[in-house]
Amino acid sequence: MAQAARPRNGPWALLDTDGRRHPLQNACATLALGLGLLALITAYWHDLHLVSSWAGLVGVLVGGWGQMISVTTAERFVLVVGLGTSALGFFLGMAHGGLFGGLVG
Template sequence: MAQPMRPRTRPAVSLFATDGRSHPLQDALVTVTVVLGILAFVTAMFHHLHLISSWAGLVGIMTGAYGQYVSVTTRERFPLIVGLGASALGFFLGMAHGGLFGGVIN
């Protein structure tokens, strides 16, 4: 007797995963790192926004580093490196313009 064919359902695949599995933690870390990297990089271009750029850069570096530690695929690692670079650049320029507490604590 012939077995009835069941339709194949594909598992939910994330945008950054190539192994056929979903990685919600890694996707969230990629998104947070890239957003914080863009924020830190853009605000670092303005001298008076050094608090935002330095703190956003610092948090972006930490989330990006943890994201690199737990990442599984290359598609996850590539935007993490881009976000880490932007976060680091924003952090260092924010530190040069006044630092994490510059002008707040005398």
């Protein structure tokens, strides 16, 4: 039972619950959550609709891809939270002016 006493260190210890490293899946989860928070926070201001809509769109795409390749339940949890915040920020950004509001046409 020596493997049970091994400490789990590092920033990804909470996401790697199976004891193996998953750098791509962890990066997708972290990026989706970060973009979702950025989209949701910038959606508060109407003038930042370009940032919120683009960050939300990229966050939804990265989160969706991360869901397909995720391995552990902890990664999926972070991905679902990131997808939700990205989608909400994207929708609010679209309501405030959209992806190209004022730049095209």
